[in-house]
Amino acid sequence: MYKYDTYDQAMVDARVAEFRDQVHRRLDGSLPEDKFRPLRLMNGLYLQLHAYMLRVAVPYGTLSSAQMRVLGDIADKYDRGYGHFTTRQNIQYNWIKLEDAPDILADLAKVEMHAIQTSGNCIRNISSDQYAGAAADELVDPRPYAELLRQWSSFHPEFSYLPRKFKIAVIASATDRAAMRLHDIGIEIVKNDKGEIGAAFYVGGGMGRTPMIAPCINAFVPLDQLVTYSEACLRVYNRYGRRDNKYKARIKILVHELGKKEYTRQVEAEFAHLLTQGIEPPLAELERIKAQFADPAFESGLTDSVDRSDPDFALWVDRNTAAHRVPGYAIVTISLKPVGGIPGDASADQIRLMADLAKEYAFDELRVTHAQNIVLAHVKKADLHALWTRLDEAGLSTANLDTIGDIIACPGLDYCSLANARSIPVAQKISERFAGREGELGEIKLKISGCINACGHHHAGHIGILGVDRKGVENYQLLLGGSEGADTSLGQITGPGFDEDGIVGAIETATGVYLANKEGEERFLDTYRRIGMAPFKEAIYG
Amino acid sequence: MVEAQIRFRDDEPVGDPAVTADSFGDQTNASAVRIEPGDDARALLPHLDRIRLVEVNFPGFGDGRGYSAARILREAGYAGELRAVGDVAVDQLNALRRCGFDAFAPEVPMNPADAERAFATWPDVYQPTTDGRAPIWKLRHG
Numbered sequence: 001m002y003k004y005d006t007y008d009q010a011m012v013d014a015r016v017a018e019f020r021d022q023v024h025r026r027l028d029g030s031l032p033e034d035k036f037r038p039l040r041l042m043n044g045l046y047l048q049l050h051a052y053m054l055r056v057a058v059p060y061g062t063l064s065s066a067q068m069r070v071l072g073d074i075a076d077k078y079d080r081g082y083g084h085f086t087t088r089q090n091i092q093y094n095w096i097k098l099e100d101a102p103d104i105l106a107d108l109a110k111v112e113m114h115a116i117q118t119s120g121n122c123i124r125n126i127s128s129d130q131y132a133g134a135a136a137d138e139l140v141d142p143r144p145y146a147e148l149l150r151q152w153s154s155f156h157p158e159f160s161y162l163p164r165k166f167k168i169a170v171i172a173s174a175t176d177r178a179a180m181r182l183h184d185i186g187i188e189i190v191k192n193d194k195g196e197i198g199a200a201f202y203v204g205g206g207m208g209r210t211p212m213i214a215p216c217i218n219a220f221v222p223l224d225q226l227v228t229y230s231e232a233c234l235r236v237y238n239r240y241g242r243r244d245n246k247y248k249a250r251i252k253i254l255v256h257e258l259g260k261k262e263y264t265r266q267v268e269a270e271f272a273h274l275l276t277q278g279i280e281p282p283l284a285e286l287e288r289i290k291a292q293f294a295d296p297a298f299e300s301g302l303t304d305s306v307d308r309s310d311p312d313f314a315l316w317v318d319r320n321t322a323a324h325r326v327p328g329y330a331i332v333t334i335s336l337k338p339v340g341g342i343p344g345d346a347s348a349d350q351i352r353l354m355a356d357l358a359k360e361y362a363f364d365e366l367r368v369t370h371a372q373n374i375v376l377a378h379v380k381k382a383d384l385h386a387l388w389t390r391l392d393e394a395g396l397s398t399a400n401l402d403t404i405g406d407i408i409a410c411p412g413l414d415y416c417s418l419a420n421a422r423s424i425p426v427a428q429k430i431s432e433r434f435a436g437r438e439g440e441l442g443e444i445k446l447k448i449s450g451c452i453n454a455c456g457h458h459h460a461g462h463i464g465i466l467g468v469d470r471k472g473v474e475n476y477q478l479l480l481g482g483s484e485g486a487d488t489s490l491g492q493i494t495g496p497g498f499d500e501d502g503i504v505g506a507i508e509t510a511t512g513v514y515l516a517n518k519e520g521e522e523r524f525l526d527t528y529r530r531i532g533m534a535p536f537k538e539a540i541y542g
Numbered sequence: 543m544v545e546a547q548i549r550f551r552d553d554e555p556v557g558d559p560a561v562t563a564d565s566f567g568d569q570t571n572a573s574a575v576r577i578e579p580g581d582d583a584r585a586l587l588p589h590l591d592r593i594r595l596v597e598v599n600f601p602g603f604g605d606g607r608g609y610s611a612a613r614i615l616r617e618a619g620y621a622g623e624l625r626a627v628g629d630v631a632v633d634q635l636n637a638l639r640r641c642g643f644d645a646f647a648p649e650v651p652m653n654p655a656d657a658e659r660a661f662a663t664w665p666d667v668y669q670p671t672t673d674g675r676a677p678i679w680k681l682r683h684g
């Protein structure tokens with residue numbers, strides 16, 4: 001894992017001091033709210049329906065046990081004993097007092113953490129593959145590149161007042177687990193014909209009210225031009241992105257309106273200019289960072305066999321573990337989606353327990369996933385049963401990864417001031433209705449957003465739910481056929497919306513159509529793609 | 543012209559009125575120009591030798607196009623005064639300065655002590671700009 005040196009630490013400490021001063025000026029009245037707002041947003045502090053919400057950055061989703069432990073302690077000390085893991089691999093606290101925010105940032109800084117740029121019209125915390133460094137299918141560990149870009153994008157003097165928020169994801173495997181092409185910039189680390197490593201840039205993807213899949217604008221940017229190319233992409237956006245309408249201000253609209261060709265031409269021209277400016281860190285800096293992501297001390301000669309005599313344990317192994325590139329190890333996903341629970345929520349005790357388990361069983365490291373779960377990336381297969389037993393005692397052994405119960409849901413009307421409808425109660429109802437049918441229904445990615453801003457990624461769900469306001473009543477639209485993997489697609493609306501019970505019934509009907517038409521090993525999404533929308537529509541509305 | 547509250551230059555401030563970017567090309571004796579967020583700073587590059595003051599207007603501090611305009615001018619070698627005008631407050635000073643602004647004429651005067659603190663916010667910086675500060679990667683690797 002990346003460790004701060006004195007420079008990184010000094011930057012974060014300076015930010016805490018700066019924000020303490022800003023909060024002080026806000027509280028004494030010398031800094032008006034309209035001026036304070038963008039400053040607090042750049043430190044992850046939102047004003048929600050009932051209280052302030054603080055979003056803490058988890059760069060590329062990776063955490064140490066010590067950091068995770070502090071996240072649990074903050075939940076106890078400053079919140080109501082819970083933390084909420086988000087679709088951007090961050091954690092947020094929903095019940096924060098403004099006066100406490102500088103102290104929380106100071107607590108975080110002690111373990112090399114912060115809330116920098118987790119909100120606001122700036123380059124947000126960079127996300128990555130939750131299986132980085134462990135996945136059997138990856139080219140290289142993508143996180144050193146993400147860390148290089150984290151430093152470049154932190155407090156960037158030119159890009160602090162962009163037209164809109166800006167999200168970057170970095171991956172390095174063909175199986176895209178980070179929804180890379182639904183980001184403002186998606187970077188895939190690739191190898192060219194000559195065997196050199198470089199970066200493919202996909203620019204202009206996003207969800208929100210106008211979802212778009214990012215086109216590739218450059219298939220191979222050499223590693224010693226990564227920062228310069230990113231800067232060129234951002235400068236063109238900062239200068240020409242729309243500022244007249246906040247709903248048209250994301251880079252996806254610029255790329256769409258200019259066309260991929262013209263946007264790319266402008267980026268290449270800016271890039272040629274910036275190459276003369278000496279803004280690229282030397283490759284030695286990338287090497288310095290890479291060294292900190294070196295493999296942990298894996299043991300060799302371990303067995304791959306697992307005692308499956310306990311059926312509950314065997315089911316969890318099948319559902320919640322993935323192939324590791326080193327024999328004898330597995331990647332474990334801890335589901336934060338218990339039946340009837342709030343997706344992504346964990347209590348302070350659960351957070352601290354996961355920290356302890358990471359220390360004991362997983363080389364001191366955890367990951368937050370964009371599906372709002374926690375990953376222990378390197379667990380010895382021989383330890384799986386002991387780990388599962390400890391998780392089970394704490395209510396953390398739900399075996400439902402990538403099934404209908406593994407729901408992504410935004411905070412919705414229970415917390416969010418922009419919401420049209422509640423997301424959480426719908427997620428809870430669906431989770432209860434389908435509990436126990438995970439095996440029968442197989443892989444289904446179900447995603448819920450409480451309004452068109454799409455924080456719950458409903459466009460990218462095999463089944464998506466969008467909360468809308470219909471004449472003052474909460475109403476839910478159903479979408480089918482979205483996907484965020486290597487086969488990214490956007491879901492289509494089935495037809496008129498439903499009330500809260502109606503939407504659960506409609507999903508039941510849709511799964512019925514799937515089961516009746518399924519061929520062989522087809523997943524819900526495969527069947528939908530083969531037979532199309534019509535049979536679903538007919539069954540739901542017919 | 544708007545009087546600067548803070549100025550990091552020793553030369554005499556330009557007294558001429560700043561003309562708009564559109565008319566600047568035609569007014570061959572003008573030495574001060576004012577650019578708005580939508581103006582292309584690169585249109586000034588052919589005239590840099592006769593420009594002594596560029597005012598960059600920020601009608602609202604949330605519109606960050608002026609930061610790119612400033613860097614583009616400095617990257618092209620512009621050495622005259624670069625003045626941030628309009629809705630500019632202490633919390634923007636540091637980034638503005640790093641992008642090449644060396645004079646500040648906020649519409650609401652700033653508290654000088656707050657401003658001084660703002661310029662000193664960062665012990666070091668991650669990104670190189672034309673302000674000459676060595677980025678952290680340079681300090682790490684020499």
Ligand code: SF4
Binds near residue numbers: 417450451
């Ligand atoms: S999708 Fe809408 S309701 Fe949900 S968190 Fe985002 S803005 Fe709020």
